[in-house]
Amino acid sequence: MAKKVLVTGGAGYKGAVLVPKLLKKGYEVVVYDLMLFGSHGLVPQKGLTIIEADIRDTAKYAEAVLGCDSVIHMACISNDPSFELDSNLSKTMNYDCFEPLVLASKVAGVKRFVNVSSSSVYGVSEAPEVTEEHPLIPLTDYNKFKGMCEPLLWKHQSPEFVCVTIRPATVCGYSPRLRMDLTVNILTNHAYNNKKITVFGGDQKRPNIHIEDVTDLYVELLEMPAEKIAGETFNAGYENFTVSRLAEFVKKVVEEEFPEKAPIEIVTTSSDDKRSYHVTSRKITEKLGWKPRHNIEDAVRDLCKAFREGKIPNSMTDEHYFNVKSVKALNLK
Secondary structure, eight states: OOOEEEEETTTSTTHHHHHHHHHHTTOEEEEEEOOTTOSTTSOOOTTEEEEEOOTTOHHHHHHHTTTOSEEEEOOSOOSGGGGGSOHHHHHIIIIITHHHHHHHHHHTTOOEEEEEOOGGGGOBOOOSSBOTTSOOOOSSHHHHHHHHHHHHHHTTOBTTBEEEEEEEOEEESOOSSOOSOSHHHHHHHHHHHHSEEEEESSOOEEEEEEHHHHHHHHHHHTTSOHHHHTTEEEEEOOEEEEHHHHHHHHHHHHHHHOGGGOSOEEEEEOOSOOOBOOBOOHHHHHHHOOOOOOOHHHHHHHHHHHHHTTOSTTTTTOGGGOHHHHHHHHTOO
């Protein structure tokens, strides 16, 4: 019988890439998602169950997770600016419901729980390499609540309920449910549409990871030996570059893909976003043998291909590409 996995936030940016991979591997998949951004990234098919529901509804979640072997928990109000919306919404969805969700999973007989945290929990660090043992110095509520959830998970780790936390870097690249509010994607969007990239600050170091790599990792975590991942926290990133360097990569690739848009201008201005950290993913390579296979240029080329094929219409104005705008429009409470 096929293994069954529940994916919270499965209709989102990463979910729209992850879910088809799980189905292809033979998993039955239950997507549990509030559908704030629609479900157009998912294609209805055999083996896929889509449940439109709120992770704060523990009773509904407990019913949905019955019969599942594993959970990949991604659902949240994501990215820092989203917390300008409603602090109570952010707290209830990103923190208050987390432990009840974990407990409901354990009671339902789930054997493996993959918790997707964030490398932004480190805030600002001058350390040459930020390891998993680095202090968490949250600059925003999003960072804070992600970090606060992690120890709650460890309370329930057991040989029968294997838990692992991943702190992924900022994700980049194309997805059928695309976000244009992530650094590399933002820069590419502006380079393609405006022939101009505005860099806010520029000296901040940011780790990045290609969407294909991070979703491959989530699939692999369902299949790795329990003793390798139980109770462990892993950074998952690839390249650490300053925002200015990322802009240079984007300029180079977009000019190569669309010579008619050259020269693309880079303009630097000030920024209030001070997050800067150089994350090392050495632990996940040494312990799990995992390494990313795609780089920043790959992500930009994938986005350029999607622009060329007409897959990203109205990318500067359509609210569904931008989490904050979408949630504001919905007036979610």
